[in-house]
Amino acid sequence: MGFHTFDVERADRLERPEVRYRWVSAEELIGPLVAADAGVVADLGSGTGFYTDDVAPHVERVYGVDVQTEMHDRYREKGVPENVELVASDVSDLPFADDELDGAFSTMTYHEFASDAAVAELARVIRSGGALVTFDWTADGDGADGPPVDERFAAADAVSALEREGFEVVSDSTRTETFAVVARAP
Template identity: 65%
Template sequence: MGYHTFDATNADRLENAAERYRYLSREELVGTLEPTDTDVVADLGSGTGFYTDDVAPHVGQVYAVDVQDAMHEAYREKGVPPNVELVTSDVADLPFEANQLDGAFSTMTYHEFASDDSIDELARTLRPGGRLVLVDWSADGPGESGPPTDERYTAGDVVTALDDGNFEIDTATTRVETFVVVGIVR
């Protein structure tokens, strides 16, 4: 089961480009997601929309999914692109139709929603062949940034969860402090 959510009173920290891009650049995210200009994707744990804004120019629509209305308020204050819709929801109970999404991504939030129910819900809402990009703090990392290491998962943990949840693994990479796992819905 996932751990606590990010404290929305610190939402301004999520807009620090130098810090955020240190662990995941815009180019890496967009390149890994492989979007088309007509794709419908979801940003899982979107927060203030930092990475949502990076993906929005490359797709038809982005659903910015977060469990905290306060994060959506911070995003509204910043300005939401016209092709982004804010959705307040837990990943384990997404308000989307089956096969509605072409792709989904999570940047540094998998540890907050990790569960069999969330993986099952993603497999339901992503179309067959849809891409799920998960980038998060690794339990194998030194813990210099991000949540405590005991609240993190390894890339291997994520690979196992996705494999059990009807995803084929496309990529699984562990870096110094983070991992990248890409699953394709079978």
């Protein structure tokens, strides 16, 4: 699987609640972060901030992390909440101190950054016991929506990668086209 990003020219597609919430609801994303008392979190692959906006009212600070500054530009155009700071970075090289984050989340971007280096970096920057909430397109899906199946991972792949770095997987599930994994940092 190769590194790729979402086409900025299609960024307006990231702002469709009737489609986005079909695959990941705001409640199932926010719940594990609130349960872990996460005050400072990072949205990994934040794009135009669709889910960042959902999380922001429930935490002290959200870092919207994206490798594409053009996505940050799109987010600024629609308006960035006061407690959101935009960070241009790859997940495998985050500009945060050790244990700086109480949690992190990714929605439909794990397949874009999945690597041992990225998971190790998350283990470094999320405090012990902090939440990592991951939703992505599953390799077990039919590929009718999202990226091609050969660019996806199964939930078991994500679980294995996280456990190798010491994360404790709290829950994992596979749905029709997506998977969900909630884990605690080592």
